């Protein structure tokens with residue numbers, strides 16, 4: 555029997571949903587554990603950060619880092635995982651592209667602290683005390699907190715990454731794909747995919763989606779899903795409901811559209827583009843015939859249609875803002 559490999563999971567700025575996604579390997583988790591030992595996972599094992607620090611460099615075969623990088627602790631452990639792991643995987647949309655935490659790049663640290671600690675409605679903090687990197691407790695002991703950054707980063711903005719596993723969180727289809735790659739590598743010595751690969755599909759989500767398309771689209775109004783009694787089998791876009799399928803990479807199994815929810819784009823941009831939001835805007839213009847119907851639609855009509863999209867930045871760049879051309883809306887870095 556081939557020698558088992560060692561795997562480690564470490565979270566950065568993460569909701570921990572990606573750890574749960576690993577548990578969602580379900581019975582396949584046992585298949586994974588038949589070829590790999592889990593040597594570090596603060597969520598799933600009783601381990602301490604020092605345990606990871608003490609491991610020899612490159613002693614872990616594959617490290618999964620999930621979550622974005624938004625403070626000094628996330629950054630320190632991104633470097634430690636890079637040092638300890640032969641192969642480092644950016645697991646989930648946050649590590650891949652900045653994800654939902656990356657939407658914080660529309661603002662900055664000062665505004666976030668003000669909102670959370672001074673204008674808070676959920677925390678009792680009458681003095682509006684802000685977290686300090688260093689402070690003293692009542693007995694005079696020094697307490698430290700990680701430094702909160704002004705900007706949110708994807709993992710490869712900080713360290714070299716070998717592979718990317720997209721989605722929020724990665725679905726069982728994607729996990730099974732990783733499992734196959736890892737098993738074939740361990741048991742048959744098959745080479746791993748080329749460095750930098752995204753473990754997903756080269757197609758767009760629309761290719762994977764089973765909703766019916768007629769090809770005839772004439773929409774004069776856009777709807778939020780709760781505003782319309784929609785056809786449960788028909789393409790969302792054809793019904794005037796925005797679905798990011800045309801601008802999103804396939805590989806998740808189109809789980810959301812199959813469950814009657816439009817795609818929100820967590821797999822990131824398709825293989826042929828880098829800019830998911832701009833790609834979706836251009837898909838919308840073409841799907842709704844704004845370019846062909848230029849003579850029919852006045853600029854005012856087009857503007858009226860586009861104004862029906864609430865929070866376009868949050869919709870089109872929900873998972874990818876730090877990796878987009880927009881990148882950072884607030885430019886100055888405050889630490």
Ligand code: SF4
Nearest residue numbers: 569571646647648722
């Ligand atoms: S990708 Fe999604 S599930 Fe994973 S840590 Fe980020 S927000 Fe959570």
Ligand code: SF4
Nearest residue numbers: 760763789790797799
């Ligand atoms: S736009 Fe959405 S609903 Fe329509 S085919 Fe593409 S993924 Fe499916």
Ligand code: SF4
Nearest residue numbers: 806810817818820821
């Ligand atoms: S359908 Fe869209 S939002 Fe849902 S998992 Fe797939 S890529 Fe993500």
